[in-house]
Amino acid sequence: MTELLVAGGQVLRPDTTVERADVLVDQDSGDILAVDDPGELTGDDTLDASDGLVIPGLVNAHTHVAMTLLRGYADDKPLDAWLQEDIWPVEAELTPEDVRVGAELGLVEMIRSGTTALSDMYFHVDEIAAAVEESGLRAVLGHTAVTVAKDEAGARADMQASLDTALDLDGAADGRIKTTFQPHSLTTVGEEYLREFVPEAVEAGLPIHLHANETTDEVEPLVDEHGARPLEYADDVGLLGEDTFLAHCVHVDETEIDLLAETGTGAVHCPASNMKLASGMAPVQRLLDAGVTVALGTDGAASNNDLDMFDEMRDAAMVGKLAADDASAVPAGAVVEMATANGADLLGFESGRIEAGANADLAVLDLDAAHLTPAHDLVSHLAYAARGSDVCHTVCDGDVLMRDRDLTVFDERAVRDRASDRARALIDRAAE
Amino acid sequence: MTELLVAGGQVLRPDTTVERADVLVDQDSGDILAVDDPGELTGDDTLDASDGLVIPGLVNAHTHVAMTLLRGYADDKPLDAWLQEDIWPVEAELTPEDVRVGAELGLVEMIRSGTTALSDMYFHVDEIAAAVEESGLRAVLGHTAVTVAKDEAGARADMQASLDTALDLDGAADGRIKTTFQPHSLTTVGEEYLREFVPEAVEAGLPIHLHANETTDEVEPLVDEHGARPLEYADDVGLLGEDTFLAHCVHVDETEIDLLAETGTGAVHCPASNMKLASGMAPVQRLLDAGVTVALGTDGAASNNDLDMFDEMRDAAMVGKLAADDASAVPAGAVVEMATANGADLLGFESGRIEAGANADLAVLDLDAAHLTPAHDLVSHLAYAARGSDVCHTVCDGDVLMRDRDLTVFDERAVRDRASDRARALIDRAAE
Incomplete structure (x- = not known):
């Protein structure tokens, strides 16, 4: 058994208190063995956290990681025009190799900013999946199915591909990869396909992930068509439940919030994307008050424009207060939980908590910085003052993926160069 | 004449285009001498910008720099309770030495994040002022006067102190320090004192800076008392004009927006603080459309919780779109102008632009980073993806204040240690 000691740091515990402790990791099983007073534990290898804050690895619960290739390609446009004029034409040109290097770039950025x-x-x-396997990170993956603007054969094939991908990939990378069945959204997948395939997914025990209620354009047509709110319709076709989590949930009313709570359906709040696309402000405090498990996601880098979960925590606290018209809403501790334990719970990983028995997925922030001085409240700093560049070590599944800001996985320079080259060529192809 | 060459970088020009160029700085006068094609200019000293983006030094147009001592001390509370229960009791204990070290810490953070x-x-x-002089930065300073809850002698003394401070300090630090007359706000300074002292300030040629229309609590009582909107009242007492800039302007109606435009009064948008305190969303696109000069400010670190103007650009673009319900509102180029040229214009400095004749106030961002890859649009990156930690060199008034992320001014370790000690002691005193 090889043991790694994360030594001398202040540690964020599951109750969002902070205490000075050492963390002992079993690198073979990838689990945390013990958390104890400084000096009580010893390991084969040591990660110095003496100027640091040890936190659970952050969980980015909704993203499109390969979209890093489109970072800054098109901004400042409404969702519809942005998708139809900019994003979809370029995505139509994406090759498997583009997706691979886009994913690699995004995973590098995640490791650098403490996301595991x-x-x-x-x-x-x-x-x-190949990029995730190489990265050492943990991921829930899936093929996103769309049926609108497709003939029946094409639509059914895409839904089947989502099922098959979820079944095939589950458990890959020594269990670091899990999967979800992924109908794209309630407006981009036809009702007949949902009624056919959702029961199959449920029967196969597959978790489900989809976009829901992101914009008013995803609400009004469904209300007109079904005479019910979108999430009532989603419930009717069998989409809600403890193994489902929905991205966005911006335009949800009280009935829908109650429905999420009653069914145990999770919500992934993407505040930066919702602001940048002017989609609206999710009622996060009301979701939390109702008992809904709310996690955080960056969405794709094209609508953010980074994959830094510290930005997401800050944005969630900030816009959550605006949405509630209450400065005490969505406090620092709540957003830290959303970005850690809540995310892990929705994704189905035993991570998101620094405690014995949990996955050894953690990040260490370097607190030796002007913008983190003084240190009245480190939980406040996590939410409001820290940023991805403060992360100095990242550990996932017991393996050190970044030590003293140097990555131990990927050839980062080569990944960045390939990504730049492929992004340029992609835009050129799309412009032809 | 000592000349500094900022060499090999991509340069953000005043029209928010980016081109590869060298920038030659006269370190004696503190001005930019020339901007020319790479290789055309030579200097006595060279600052390598070959992997970098050269931008005008950022302008933080509304802050309370010494409040870094209260970073993270009290969060997640409404403005009124936060001020009365947390901030004011602690501020009452602030000694001159506390203010000095709090300012030093804030100035270190600014230099590190490219604010000049x-x-x-x-x-x-x-x-x-002493901390600013030591820092090498440029600043507009002033004593903020409050008259509520004071007797007449105390109130008049505070207003006089604001006038006297502005007159005494103007031009200090070889002209790097300018001043403003500073009535705190329209609700915290009585009408009789405004009617007496504002004309004196105007006659003395002093610019004016105050808080205005930050919360609805700063609007409704004034409407009740004066039968007019707050900025109509401000205009009536002589506060508006080309030498005045107002912090916040969250709750301004069309009449007030027109009044700002007609009088040439500037607005400083503080999006992070307005979100964190749930004050509301300033109508930034409407202000811009009306022709108002809008700059950006962090406000104090206690309501932000950092002094990183990259966060402020991102927040301004994000919340500006929400406020306008339009994803094309407050685009990247606009927030970059707000944080540079507009800020310099309001503060009265010849900075905020990389061009011959302007103050040599600039920052160089290291673009060699995963989160800034690929490079489709560097202006987009400035607004949405870059962060203060990307700044590697900072120059103000021709002097290099940070080179390769090492400060040439202050003993940063000593400043941080003193700030931590004083912040702890301050809270202890306030709790007694």
Whole structure:
């Protein structure tokens, strides 16, 4: 058994208190063995956290990681025009190799900023899985199915591909990869396909992830068509439940919030994307008050434009207060929980907590910085003052993926160069 | 004449285009001498910008720099309770030495994140001026006067102190320090004192800076009392004009927006603080459409909780879209102008632009980073993806204040240690 000691740091515990402690990791099982007073534990290898804050690895619960290739390609446009004029034409040109290097770039950025688990929605998922395997990170992957503007054969094939991908990839990378069945959204997948395939997914025991209620354009047509709120319709077709988590949930009313709570359906709040696309403000405090498990996601880098979960915590606290018209809403501790334990719970990983028995997924922040001085409250700093660049060590599944800001996985320079080259060529192809 | 060459970088020009160029700085006058094609210019000293983006030094147009001592001390509370229960009791204990070290810490953070000019509102202003002089930065300072809850003698003395401080300090630090007359706000300074002292300030040629329309609590009582909107009242007492800039302007109606435009009064948008305190969303796109000069400010570190102007650009673009319900509102180029040229214009400095004749106030960002890859659009990156930690060199008034992330001014370790000690002691005193 090889043991890693994360030594001398202040440690964020599951109750969002902070105490000075050492953390002992079993690198073979990938689990945390013990958390104890400084000096009580010894390991074969030591990660110095003496100027640091040890936190659970952050969980990015909704992203499209390969979209890093489109970071800054098109901004400042409404969702519809942005998708139809900019994003979809370029995505139509994406090759498997593009998706691979886009994913690699995104995973590098995640490791650098302390994220150790992600839930991804995209296509060419084998490429993303290969990048995740190489990265050492933990991920929930899936093929996202769309049926609108397809003939029946094409639509059914896409839904089947989502099922098959989820079944095939589950448990890959020594269990670091899990999967979800992924109908894209309630407006981009036809009712007949949901009624056919959702029961199959449920019967196969597959968790489900989809976009829901992101914009008013995803609400009004459904209300007109079904005479019910979108999440009432989702419930009717069997989509809600403890193994489902929905991205966005911006435009949800009280009935829908109650429905999420009653069914145990999770919500992934993506505040930066919702602001940047002017989608609206999710009622996060009301979701929390109702008992809904709320996690955080960056969404794709094209609508953010980074994958830094510290930005997401800050944005969630900030916009959560605006949405509630209450400065005490969505406090620092709540957003830290959303980005850690809540995310891990929705993704189905035993991570998100620094405690014996949990996955050894953690990040160490370097507190030796002007913008983190003084240190009245480190939980406040996590939410409001820290940023991805403060992370100096990242550990996932017991393996050190970044030590003293140097990555131990990937050839980062080569990944960045390939990504730049492929991004340029992609835009050129799309412009032809 | 000692000349500094900022060599090999991509340069953000005043029209928010980016081109590869060298920038030659006269370190004696502190001005930019020339911007030319790479290789055309030579200097006595060279600052390598070959992997970098050269931008005008950022302008933090509304802050309380010494409040870094209260970073993370009290969060997640409404403005009124936060001020009365947390901030004011602690501020009452602040000694001149506390203000000095709090200012030093804030100035260190600013240099690290590429800010070269600030507009500050506080007290013990001599201490802040001394810290600014040592820092090498440019600042507009002033003593903030409050008359509510004071007897007449005390109220008049505070207003006089604001006038005297502005007159005494103007031009200090070889012209790097300018000043403003600073009535705190329209609700915290009585009408009789505004009617007496504002004309004196105007006659003395002093610019004016105050808080205005930050919360609905600063609007409704004034409407009740004066039968007019707050900025109509401000205009009536002589506060508006080309030498005045107002912090916040969250709750301004169309009449007030027109009034700002007609009088040439500037607005400083503080999006992070307005979100964190749930004050509301300023109508930034409407202000811009009306022709108002809008700059950006962090406000104090206690309501932000950092002094990183990259966060402020991102927040301004994000919340500006929400406020306008339009994803094309407050685009990247606009927030970059707000944080540079607009800020310099309001503060009265010849900075905020990389062009011959302007102050040599600039920052260089290291673009060699995963979260800034690929490079489709560097202006987008400035607004949405970059962060203060990407700044590697900072120059103000021709002097290099940070080179390769090492400060050439202050003993940063000593400043941080003193700040931590004083912050702890301050809270202990306030708790007694």
